[in-house]
Amino acid sequence: MITPLAWIQDELDALKESGLYNRIRTLSSPQGAWLVVDGKKVLNFCSNNYLGLANHPKVVQAAKEAMEKYGVGPAAVRTIAGTMDLHVELEKRLADFKGVEAAITFQSGFNANLATIPALVGKDDVIFSDELNHASIIDGCRLSGAKIVRYNHCDPQDLDKAMFEERRQHPRALVVTDGVFSMDGDIAPLDRIYEVAKKHEAILMVDDAHGEGVLGRGGRGIVDHYQLHGKVDIEVGTLSKAFGVVGGVVAGNSLIVEWLRQRGRPFLFSSAMTVPDTAACLASLELLESSTELVDRLWENTRFFKEEMRKAGFDLGRSVTPITPVMLGEAPLAQEFSKSLFEEGVFAMAIGFPTVPRGKARIRVMISAAHQKEDLERGLEIFVKVGQKLKVI
Numbered sequence: 001m002i003t004p005l006a007w008i009q010d011e012l013d014a015l016k017e018s019g020l021y022n023r024i025r026t027l028s029s030p031q032g033a034w035l036v037v038d039g040k041k042v043l044n045f046c047s048n049n050y051l052g053l054a055n056h057p058k059v060v061q062a063a064k065e066a067m068e069k070y071g072v073g074p075a076a077v078r079t080i081a082g083t084m085d086l087h088v089e090l091e092k093r094l095a096d097f098k099g100v101e102a103a104i105t106f107q108s109g110f111n112a113n114l115a116t117i118p119a120l121v122g123k124d125d126v127i128f129s130d131e132l133n134h135a136s137i138i139d140g141c142r143l144s145g146a147k148i149v150r151y152n153h154c155d156p157q158d159l160d161k162a163m164f165e166e167r168r169q170h171p172r173a174l175v176v177t178d179g180v181f182s183m184d185g186d187i188a189p190l191d192r193i194y195e196v197a198k199k200h201e202a203i204l205m206v207d208d209a210h211g212e213g214v215l216g217r218g219g220r221g222i223v224d225h226y227q228l229h230g231k232v233d234i235e236v237g238t239l240s241k242a243f244g245v246v247g248g249v250v251a252g253n254s255l256i257v258e259w260l261r262q263r264g265r266p267f268l269f270s271s272a273m274t275v276p277d278t279a280a281c282l283a284s285l286e287l288l289e290s291s292t293e294l295v296d297r298l299w300e301n302t303r304f305f306k307e308e309m310r311k312a313g314f315d316l317g318r319s320v321t322p323i324t325p326v327m328l329g330e331a332p333l334a335q336e337f338s339k340s341l342f343e344e345g346v347f348a349m350a351i352g353f354p355t356v357p358r359g360k361a362r363i364r365v366m367i368s369a370a371h372q373k374e375d376l377e378r379g380l381e382i383f384v385k386v387g388q389k390l391k392v393i
């Protein structure tokens with residue numbers, strides 16, 4: 001008998017056949033340069049723990065102390081009884097760090113996008129969105145009901161052309177782009193995008209999830225990297241990557257932040273970041289503000305690893321950041337590569353469609369300040385060994 005759910009098995013089988021099925025590994029150790037995965041000690045090349053803060057003793061200690069004082073849960077949505085002084089302090093400190101008027105936190109970066117885009121544009125309006133934007137931007141755009149115009153990846157000229165054709169037919173316009181593109185590691189030309197957005201009188205929003213803690217002075221992000229202070233209306237960020245915890249943030253103009261407190265649906269209808277998360281983020285922020293050592297080490301590690309990988313003959317695509325895609329082409333090859341790496345003691349995931357276009361499957365290596373030089377050397381050795389075995393290099 002065919003049940004109403006039978007199609008799911010068919011779809012899952014199809015995913016397995018095409019090498020696109022997600023096999024999820026289970027960790028039984030903290031995040032760090034090395035992990036215990038399925039009982040095996042492996043070198044960690046896949047986390048977004050850019051600065052090694054996910055298990056930093058000061059961050060852990062701050063979470064513990066806050067729990068002693070405030071307990072664990074916020075117990076309500078922010079507008080009812082879920083805003084604690086910790087949340088307010090974190091938002092103020094994040095705004096100061098970014099050099100903007102105000103900031104508002106969410107449960108995740110994904111939620112920050114879902115909150116922000118529909119609060120700013122509606123069905124009569126238009127959004128200009130980079131064709132490779134993150135899924136949470138795409139979903140936020142769809143939720144808004146606005147017309148969505150995709151422009152060519154990192155192409156301000158194409159954006160200008162699209163805005164020239166569409167802008168006047170809509171009362172409001174939003175231009176939205178990832179800051180650092182998470183699968184390729186390239187950086188949006190935000191300075192030129194700003195000029196185009198300004199010319200066509202649009203709101204400008206950047207999702208800096210992979211730029212915070214990485215780009216700019218002491219990891220202040222892409223706006224700082226381009227010296228565009230006061231020119232970008234909204235910086236969306238995550239507290240789950242370089243910050244090492246979990247949560248999302250929108251930083252920028254105080255009017256927008258005030259509006260999101262009134263109209264951001266994940267803010268109004270979902271509970272706040274928990275107490276330990278909030279306190280841990282405050283501690284991460286303090287570490288970022290106190291020294292650039294971790295950010296500097298992240299870049300040193302990145303330069304070393306990428307240079308050696310290129311010398312060995314690997315194609316790293318267009319990356320200019322610690323995100324290091326090792327381009328392999330077909331998804332089954334990427335999966336086999338990842339499996340061989342794991343057998344040799346390196347944990348680096350294969351990424352295929354729909355996260356990246358078909359035929360552009362890759363292994364994505366994430367470099368961290370937590371890596372020692374010996375760790376990177378060990379990783380390089382194994383990459384070369386597997387690359388030769390599978391005739392990639």
Ligand SMILES: *Cc1c(COP(=O)(O)O)cnc(C)c1O
Nearest residue numbers: 108109110134182207209238240
């Ligand atoms: C990771 C990421 C997100 C989601 O962040 P979470 O805090 O993990 O929900 C959003 N946007 C971009 C560009 C990302 O890379």
